[in-house]
Amino acid sequence: MDDKPYHHGDLRTALLAAGEAELAERGIEGFSLRSVAKRAGVSHAAPAHHFGDVGGLLTALATEGFLHFQAAMDAREAGAIDPRERAVRAGLGYLDFATARPALFRLIFSSAKPDTANPALQVAAEAAYLHLVGLVNAMGGDEADIIALWAASHGIADLALGGKLRMMHHMPEPAREAMVRAVLTRVLPKASP
């Protein structure tokens, strides 16, 4: 039997992985620091040294979450040239992320626990925002267009997570994507001549 060494080796990384698993299984509202430590096979006070308190761990998880968020949009945008098509795909990626990692989505957008003053988190959040700005600028849109696209994408994703869009949940996948496309197309700036 491999008795566990006193020093883990890469506990910080292990705790982040355990934290993501905890979020996926129990959600934000069921998230427990002690449970995360148990997942990593470590004492309940071990996380403190790496993350301070539970807010510190959630801040790090949120920072990672923004990367996943970004990646989900990039995956959808890949291959598309037309700026309007790219913007629509970004919205689809937005929904992909929310569906695939609901708790992470809520952690990022609807929780007060992550420390919004944390520099790394701010950088990650700003990057996601700038990505959106780039999409809208490529279409020749203004600030209202930015908010419109963002709000529509976010609204669809958040309402879907909340189970409020039951009519959409009862649709087959292709029809659902078509519906999202129809909605997002409405909020794009007028096609440039």
Next chain:
Amino acid sequence: MDDKPYHHGDLRTALLAAGEAELAERGIEGFSLRSVAKRAGVSHAAPAHHFGDVGGLLTALATEGFLHFQAAMDAREAGAIDPRERAVRAGLGYLDFATARPALFRLIFSSAKPDTANPALQVAAEAAYLHLVGLVNAMGGDEADIIALWAASHGIADLALGGKLRMMHHMPEPAREAMVRAVLTRVLPKASP
């Protein structure tokens, strides 16, 4: 001194009021059943008899929340005749509610704690949805228009609560309303001829 009688008289109502105060001061993530009981001047186990567990109390608060939500939209819509203007005002009321009662907003739309199978809660939620459907129908819109208006309104409100719309938060009130109007106008169905 009025020593408290053993029987409260209307504890259920008092607990609901205390629960709203607790939400307003501590938010969902800081919500504590024992603290609510303390606010109502009652033992920590007293709420159990009226609401079962904490989920039961939050379910009742969410049901009440939908009424406040409805009222906020009605207040904005009052006096407007034109269907498109009414729809835009509903969106402004949506934001009003989120701003005035952020924790209640999150409880309704982003929490898993309320029991979504509760009949009273379902009725309240359905009423809010049907109100939206009525607005869109009056404009001759279809299902995509419903989702578009709802998602845009919800997205703006939820992002604003999350502090993500900093550019909007730095605007004077009239400009902010103008911005919301500009965004919402984009998602309305084409004006009927």
Next chain:
DNA sequence: ATTTCATCCTGACACCGTAAAGATTGGATG
């Protein structure tokens, strides 16, 4: 007057986050 029963309280338990203090170990320093 007695019984009944909803209401409310007390006490207990397991779980949680956090802090303090001790154990262990890898690595730097001599």
Next chain:
DNA sequence: CATCCAATCTTTACGGTGTCAGGATGAAAT
């Protein structure tokens, strides 16, 4: 190589939380 140091992890402890079991109270019904 021997020693010390600092980082890492554990143990223990404390107050707070939700929930359950059992007892106390008192209003209403018999």
